[in-house]
Amino acid sequence: MRQRVSHKKQGKLERPRGTRDFLPEEMEKRRHVERIMRKIAESYGYREVCTPTFEHLELFTIKSGEQIVEEIYSFKDKGGRDLALRPELTAPVMRMFVNECSVMPRPLRFYYFANCFRYERPQKGRYREFWQFGVELIGSDEPESEAEVIALASRILDELGIDYELHVGHVGILRNVLRGVEDEISSKIFRLIDKGQLDELRELMLSSGLESLYNDVEAVIQAESLEDLPESAGKENVSRLKRVCELLDVYGVKYYVDTGVVRGLDYYTGIVFEVYAEGLGAQKQICGGGSYRLAHLFGGEDVPSTGFAIGFDRVMEICGLKPAEKRRVAVVHANQLEEAVKLAERLRRELPECVIVTDVMGRNLRKQLSHFSDFDFAVIVGKKEVEKGLYTLKDLKSGKQEELDFEELVNRLKSTRQGTQSI
RNA sequence: GCCCGGAUGGGGUAGAGGUUAUCCUCUGGGACUGUGGAUCCCAGGAGCCGGGUUCGAAUCCCGGUCCGGGCCCCA
Structure with a gap:
């Protein structure tokens, strides 16, 4: 027996801002895409790891850049500890590595698929709870590890039928050009380069007495091939980038050399890459990654690593794949x-x-x-x-x-x- | 955090101060207790929240919330 209870709505309880409910049809699509990502990562020898949804706030404040810290969901627990919902997974995975895996045979190939949280203004392709699929290849400082990680990202996006542009660069090149420049000014310079605001960049450099460096900076940003790079880019940086490109050619990956790629996070040290796609409004970037050194900050040895993270929700926005329907x-x-x-x-x-x-x-x-x-x-x-x-x-x-x-x-x-x- | 634009049943909508809020879809029941999708009938369900103006507000004004677009930032 069923009874209809006519209940007046009294201030319906809504979802928190920037979060979403997923109905069955959408979950089926999401799981389908997720399965493809896992399958490919596993075929390259990556194995899944899982870290806590929340960590000590400190883990994310050590070296993630000022802006990220402002966007963290942090809180005190009942014991007075400062905790934070993870805004990304590279730092947690490296913390896990230091805690549990430091004596395992190298390299370690890990992948993850997990929700992350950032306190930001929600927009198309941007939510306060969002999902990232990513990998970390830990323990190798060789160009072949960087090429592998980039190729893996590219393979996944290919398999999903996504139309994208892959830009590969090396943060060491700009840093080398700007060596000796005060941190405060160089980070402003990086930000303007990231935004593509070249007029403001020129203005800033001239007013900071860096006119002698401006030509080299401009040459780096606008370089269309490695031959266009100035002397100050650093021989080692350029030859590393060149070697990674050669290997990407072996993998058959299509990419653009873009020495103006500047990642938002401060911990990247070498090769960096970003992937852009159309159809996402202001949120064009669907994947980013590179080489970094983080473990020493968490009390471990200084282990070189390379990784990437795919913005899963953004990929879902532009990926039309659907699972086969069951009978x-x-x-x-x-x-x-x-x-x-x-x-x-x-x-x-x-x-x-x-x-x-x-x-x-x-x-x-x-x-x-x-x-x-x-x-x-x-x-x-x-x-x-x-x-x-x-x-x-x-x-x-x-x-x-x-x-x-x-x-x-x-x-x-x-x-x-x-x-x-x-x- | 800033600037714009929105918000009406579960979903999609009409209404531009004036009875009981429109239509489609949906859900449940019946016509029809062993054969579906059609049709007909019945039923269910709504103006984001809080103030204000007014005899009267879904409609006008203010504040908030949420959504969308952009900025900032970022994946």
Whole structure:
């Protein structure tokens, strides 16, 4: 028995700002994309790790850049500890490495898929709770590790059918050009380069007495090939970038050399890369990464690492992939509830790839068929069938039906793919 | 944090101070207790929140919340 209670809405409780609910259809798409990412990362030897949703606030304030810290969801727990919801996963994974994995054979290949939290103004492709898929390759300082990580990111995006641009650079080049410049001014310079505000950049450098460096900075930002880089870029930096590019060619990755790539996080030390895609409004960047050294900040040795993070929600916005639909079978009955439930249980064991559903609303046969009319098949269980020990299989797309025993029924449901073919 | 634009049943909408808020869809029931999608009938369900103006507010004004676009920043 059902009763309708007419309740006046009294200030409906809403989702917190910047968070989302995901209905089944969307979750199926998200899980499908997630599975593809995992599968590819695993095929390169990366294994999943998971770190806590919250960490000590300090983990994120040590070396993540001023701006990130302002966007952290932080709080005191009941013991007075300063904690924070993770705004990203590179620092937690490196903390985990220092805590648990420092004596494991190198390199370590980890991947993660997890939600992160940032207190920001929500926009298209930007939420306060969002998901990142990323990898960290820990322990190698060789160009081949950088090429592998970049190639992996590129492979994943290819597999998802995304149209993107991959830009590869080296933060050491600009840093070398600007060596000797005060930290405060150089970070302003980096910010302007990141924003692409070249007029303001020129103004700042001239007013800071850095006119002698301006030409080199401009040359670095606008370099279209490694040959265009000035002497002050640093020989080692340039040859490293060149080597990574050669290896990317071996992988068959398409990329742009872009020595103006400046990552927001301060901990990057060498090769850096970003991936941009259209269709996301102001949030063009869907992936970013590079080489960094973080472990020593958490009390470990100074281990070189390379990683990337994909903005999962942004990828979902522009990825049209959908999982294959499962065949849906309704076991309906005419006053034979027990028999129908029994049959449904047997079918579920035989046909794990199918969706098998029975009525739980006490409906009569007509109502059941009406309710399940968008399914692929109905198996009808009634007195007639029970007496004969047979079942009626009805193809709901074509309307055709036939009487079968259990074995035949299973074979029919197995052999007809996706319910597109009629029996 | 800043600037714009929005918010009407579960979803999509109409209404531009004046009865009981429109239509579509949806959900439940019935016509029809062993054969669905059609049709018809019945039922259910809404003006984001809080103030103000007014005889009267979904409509006008103010504040807040949330959403969207942009800035800032960032993935």
